[in-house]
Amino acid sequence: MSATATTTRYDRGLALLQEVSGTPLPGVLSSLADIAPDLARYTIEFGYGDIYHRPGLTIRQRQLINIAALTALGTAAPQLRFHIAGALNVGVTHREIVETIIHTLIYAGVPAALNGLTVARQVFADRPDPEQAELGDPDRSQVRPTETSEERYQRGLAALREIDGHAGEQVVAALQHIAPDLGRYIIEFSFGDIYSRTGLTLLERELASVAACTALGTAAPQLRVHLHGLLNVGGSREEAVETIIQMAGYAGFPAALNGITAAREVFAERDTDPHTAGR
Secondary structure: HHHHHHHHHHHHHHHHHHHHHOOOOOOOHHHHOOOOHHHHHHHHHHHHHHOOOOOOOOOOHHHHHHHHHHHOOOOHHHHHHHHHHHHOOOOOHHHHHHHHHHHHHHHOOHHHHHHHHHHHHHHHHHOOOHHHHHHOOOOOOOOOOOOHHHHHHHHHHHHHHHHHHHHHHHHHHHOOOOHHHOOOHHHHHHHHHHHHHOOOHHHEEEEEEEEHHHOOOOOOOHHHHHHHHHHHHOOOHHHHHHHHHHOOHHHHHHHHHHHHHHHHHHHHHHHHOOOOOOO
């Protein structure tokens, strides 16, 4: 590769990193200068000059999927802190960040979500929410305390059918003979409670789901379901692939390669179905 090409990758990567970090001298440069300056350069050239610079996802979407993936992984609090602050820098709201972290608990569990919210709280302490200031600290709870289990179930079932369609229904049906209550919890809680919250679009939720399942590397069947879901709610194949490619930078190439294998299977399945061909 020529020096000019390398400089071009570095320069465009640094410009994007500066936009996300909100500073002309991103911390990755100074923090690695004494021990691994090449790693800083790879981060800028590959992470931002190559991956972030790709079309297919907006910079806001890229920050949301980073938050979902890093929350799910649960092993990268400093990087999660950086990307929460970066999300605010590119126009993501406090509420969208909180909703993304809450959404991740479906895939990584409550402890991961709690830890993610602890990091978010630290970032928000220095970056007050302008909406909250305007509204005078409103009650933001979306829990419906008087709602019955059946009402939650019916709302969740409708959401499941809209989002994941036949693939989601198959998951629940497969549980009927061994753990029917788990199937009901998936519908009531995951879809009736979490997916039905406001604050994120269904497309954003499915992007977060694909990112989390790819990054975890242990949820190939669930990743396939949510790739179907992403396409069912108006997402594109390009957005699905771009989300998986981005995970190479946060969860490694094996996780991204496995994610692409799942995407290939889903796309092939949809191409043979007259109802989803081309979608």
